[in-house]
Amino acid sequence: MAFDVVASARQEREEHVPAWRRTLVTGLTFGGFAFYFALVGIVTMFHGRWIIVDTVSLGHALLIVTAGAAGLYIAYKARVGSYQELLLQGAGAGAIVGAVMSLLVLVIVNFKLRFIFVQLWKPLLKALDFGQDPWTAAVILIVGGAVFGALGVLFFIMNPAIRKPIVAGLVAAGIAGLFQELIQLMIQSYGTFRELFFTWDGMTLQGAVILFVVFAAISAFWGWRRESLNARFERLPVNRQKTMRVSGYVLAGLLVLVFPYLAGNFIGQVLMLVGLFTLMGMGLNLEIGLAGLLDLGFVAFYAVGAYTTALLTASSDAAFMQLPYWVAMPIAIFFSICVGVLFGVPVLKVRGDYLAVATLGLGEIVRVIVLSDAAAPLLAGAQGILGVPRPWIGNFELSTPVALFYLTLVGSLIAAYIAYALENSRLGRAWTAIRDDEDVAQALGINLVNVKLLAYGLGAAFAGLAGSIFAVMLGSIFPHSFQLIISINVLALIIVGGMGSLPGVALGAFALIGLPELLREFGEYRFLFYGLVIVIMMRIRPEGLWPSASRRREMNVDEEDRAVVEAELAASKAPAKK
Amino acid sequence: MTAAASSETRNGLDRLKDLKRLSFVDVILWALRIGVLIVVVGGSIGTLIKGRYSMEQWFDFFMFGLTIGGIYALIALGYTMVYGILRLINFAHGDITMTGAFSAYFLARGLDRSGFLDANPVISMILIMGLAMIICSAIALAVERICYRPFRHVATLAPLICAIGASFFLQHSFRGMYGSSIRAYPDPEWMKGQVNFLSFEVPLYQFVVIGISLAAMLFLYLVVQRTKMGTAMRAVSEDRDAASMMGIDVNKVILFTFILGGCMAGIGGVLYCMVYKQIYFYMGFLPGVKAFSAAVLGGIGNIPGAMLGGLFLGVVESIGPALFLDGIGIAAPYQLRDLIAFTMLVMVLIFRPQGILGERLATKRA
Incomplete structure (x- = not known):
């Protein structure tokens, strides 16, 4: 697009x-x-x-x-x-x-x-x-x-040199005040340190002032010394620079890895949801961001993944068998791919706006069927399926949210690698081509049917994996978990992060899923914010917060084009005045 | 699909070769067609043989279908007119319907409690619908201003995504404003009662709803066909650039279209709530999607098509569960009522995107 x-x-x-x-x-x-x-x-x-x-x-x-x-x-x-x-x-x-x-x-x-x-x-x-x-x-x-x-x-x-420290101080104090419950939970063992900033009700005025001053000072110092620090870094030998950079990345990565383990189950749960939505976001990203297929029925694939896992592993009567999770998960992904391809076939020739509504219709069909009494003997209807067991690794049960978060993380990393590889493959370029112009792409010899079906199928695979993990996370599944709003959710996070951009998807998932979970005040109005965020992003920054490299390039090219057009317009007007 | 449709002049061997060229996509599409056909025909035969439903019941289904179909048609007109002018789907239209009906609810409740609604049915209905029309038009204009105007000169999916956002924004704004509970719409005395029609007993409210929706559609048709603004609308939907060269203020026409669509949505929303006797913030979604199906069914961009499509969809949806699904032995067929509308939407989009009456416009976008 x-x-x-x-x-x-x-x-x-x-x-x-x-x-x-x-x-x-x-x-x-x-x-x-x-x-x-x-x-x-x-x-x-x-x-x-x-x-x-x-x-x-x-x-x-x-x-x-x-x-x-x-x-x-x-x-x-x-x-x-x-x-x-x-x-x-x-x-x-x-x-x-x-x-x-x-x-x-x-x-x-x-x-x-x-x-x-x-x-x-x-x-x-x-x-x-x-x-x-x-x-x-x-x-x-x-x-x-x-x-x-x-x-x-x-x-x-005001002068930016003064403004930046003020912003830094305000942001630091604001974040500390907003997330005081979490921060207090983490530093509760350091009694006097905690009491410097917080009472159990929240941040104190004294704490806010200290934080503001400290962070403003840090920011001011950084603004003042940045040039010389950078220069000193530049003067270092090249391989020293490289080792420092790499070790910085490794340290940051390790911190991210260990953080949920240290932060406890609540954070683990939130991060796990973020991970699930990142997975789905990467899947939908293949469809919308790369292939330009606006799919509002995406939740159907998620549902298929979850239901297949539940039907194959659960201990309730509704399930067919009690396979171990590691066998059921690939089957669930495979089923999702099948449904994705079947889903794609009818809407192959539908484009643009129509595609959005057609897929919405298909997604709703899946939901109505799952919810109905007619399919109840197979899918358990509105009662849902209970008793989905947690996965085991050897003798270790992945039962806590933190353990499940690491499962999601591994899944997301593998999926991210696959998505990255796909993006830069022949197939990825074919997707981009049909996104930009379907007719031209076909004329250039791209097989529209195969390429589109692959987009649906692979996108569905990601959602199927997410659904499968979702099923073991909850331990039970109900049709009400698979509403249209999930599709809109995923769409919103892609738009916020930036279409076609993998880090953007993770950023979007964190902003739209993580924040409302952490702040229940936001959670109450999350759907309102989603709507608002979609509109605002489309109006102000359609390329997203973290646009992909190619999108950034396109935007720049457009800017240049516009400058050229404007210059020509100005030139054509100038003689008319004489 | 076209491979199998061979002409008369070819011999059998050629046809066999055509069959070989069937890809698996065609196979699935044919399977889909045949499956739906089997359900429809088999179900109908099964139901008729069983004879569980009497003639009165079929007539009841039919009349209810016309009632609800008229409402779908009113909402569908908003989709179809906007599509005709802008070539875009106004995704937020269903929720625009909700805004008007929800706001008018408070007036209706006030009138009902004071007894005015029963004493002066005509005046109070005009007041209620007038309020709904004003609110719907205002919100439709706001949606146009925020989601469509900035993208009018840009050919992308951006306005659609923006409208999806607006749809959720509207829903949850109204949830915050008016509360999330389901509220009971007033049920005036004069709407109860039965009328004897063709020796069948028909609830009075159905006549009222059908009458109002037909009158509104007639009014709209006259506006579009007879007034200067309507002529301008038709001109813009034929060719926007040419119309603007002929001195038509395209901007004004677009605004007028949104107002007209909003008015029809206002009437439709109030009638919908009067039929189902309840309102809540999410209420706009289902009639919105169904009205969109109706618009596509009739051929989007085609005004008589939307009216016909709405009535047709209403009747099929009302008769369908009993006729098609009951016959093949499906438990609780009424739960699957929405399935019929969605299936029809998908089938039409796949097999005849130009709709029953045919889209008057180029099918480039579909």
Whole structure:
């Protein structure tokens, strides 16, 4: 899928907007965002988690960021104006954001709208009124909005050498505050060290200040000394450099390997889910990222892998036999491949938008059949299959999440190698060719049928492996685990990470699966965030956070093309003026 | 597929050679066709021989099919018009339907509690549907602005993916806003009761729903055929560039299309909720996919096709479980009702992507 194929030339015209209008529009837009966050309950939910105990909650942080973003946006958009003017505009926009929220406070106090908007009642009020009466709260909100709006502007126009340490300090303190439960769990044996930063309720103000100062200082030092450190590294002999680099990578790899073992079962469980979705992401990546086949029925393959494993190994009556896991897993993968190919055959000639809906239909067919009573004698229907045993290696049962995580990791690494090899093979190039233009690819002698079916089959194999591990992870499977939302999930993580990019898939899985698991506040609204993230990524950064090398190249080429086109346009206009 | 369809002039030996050229893909496709045919024919014969269902029951199925089919048709019109103009599937359309119906629910509940809904059925229905239409149009415009306009000059899958994101965003925004519980749609007194029609007893609400949906479709047809804006719409769907050269404001036409689709979705959504008497945030998905199937069935981009496809899908879906599935001895056939719509969607996309009435547009994208 080439995302930047310009079908017709269009030139954007920058209009001059008067300052007051920009302030008003920006303020109302960001105020609208804040209003929306409050209305769907994100503010209430986030207010339940302290970043700094009794001082700043995540909900307040969200509002602060919204007001700051309004100021930032103004500074970003304004091409002209003195610092004072910009600061004034930023403060104005921030004040409007605050005003919108204070309006919300007054509405909650004076009207009973809870039977329509379920969030408009006391908890939200508690998040917005700072324990004051409504009018005082309104003043606080407006003044606070103005301050943070102005700070947003200041943030944009300040010297990068000062900005970077501030960002580093804020990010470090924010992360420590957000993940305080996990961090405390890890450092609980170092009592005094822990008490420096945390109480059992969360991070203390003292801890936040220490973290901010320390990380800001580190960042400032790094900014100051980076050049000379790099120069010293450059001066080293080449093979010393190489050994240092390699040992750095090995050390990082070892840390990643050992981390879940040290961090315990909760982290192990989360990382294992990330691993499963990375596996599926790599599979779907073969279909979408390389071959350009937008498949919304991907969850079907996952279901086949899980059900085959369960039917072959489980101790319940529904199962056919009790094979060991290591025999059942290859069979499950094989079945997934078969289903993938069968799935691909009907939709061979369907392209683009139609393909998405056709595969969605096929995926739903699989789900409806699995759920139905008609297939219940075979697949156990809505009751699901219980008693899937854990895999054994010799006398060691892989029963803890951490052990299963290592299983997933091994599977993912093998799959990643296969995906990498495929990408750079003849087949991978054929996929890229049909992605870019099916008709041309066919004219060049690529057998569309075989190549597409291979994409479906191999993509399905990855999902089948993921499903198989999923079955042993849960120990039981139910049809409700295989909803359309899984396909959307995988799609979202590919888009976030970058289509066609393997490290991107892992990054996307961590951001979209790992974070919501770690922060239950995000977990509640994860699907909302998925939708939002898909839209925002497509609008702002369609190549993903970690684009593949080829995609990066394409993007650059497009930029150059555009520059050439623009230059030509400018040239053609110039004589007309004379 | 074409290999087996040989002409009359060839002799038997040539045909045998054609058979040899059948690839395994063709075999699977033929197996699929024959399998569906066996289920349909075998099931129908089996059911009719068993005679478990009386004439009244078949008529009930048929009328319910028309009722629900009319609603599918209304929603399908939104898909088909947007496809006609932009050549894109508005994936979020099902959820746009939900937004209107869910918002109108609160008005309907208020009217129901105050007794106004029973006292003035016509005015209150106009109010409820009007609100749903306004909300749906507004959300449809927002979706157009956010997901489609930036990609209008770019030929990629990006708008579709964006619309998938918008669909989930809408669902879960409304879940956050209105809550995740299933709420009971008001069930006014005047909608209950039976009417004697052709010596069959038919629930009154079915007539109401069919009547409203037919009236809405007629209105839409007149708008598209008789008004200046409708003519502009048709011109843009024929050839966007040429239309713009003739002085048609393409942007305005696109916005108008989304508004019109949103209005139909608003009416359809309210009717859907009145039939099933409940609403929740995920409710838009199923009618959305089915309406899309209906649009494809009739030939996407084709307005009468969408109407016909909707009615046809509704009737088949309503009669299907009893007629096809019961006959071949499947347990609990009604659980598989959704299967019929999905199977029809996939079958049409595979074997006749231009639909029953034929797509008026180039099939390049399909």
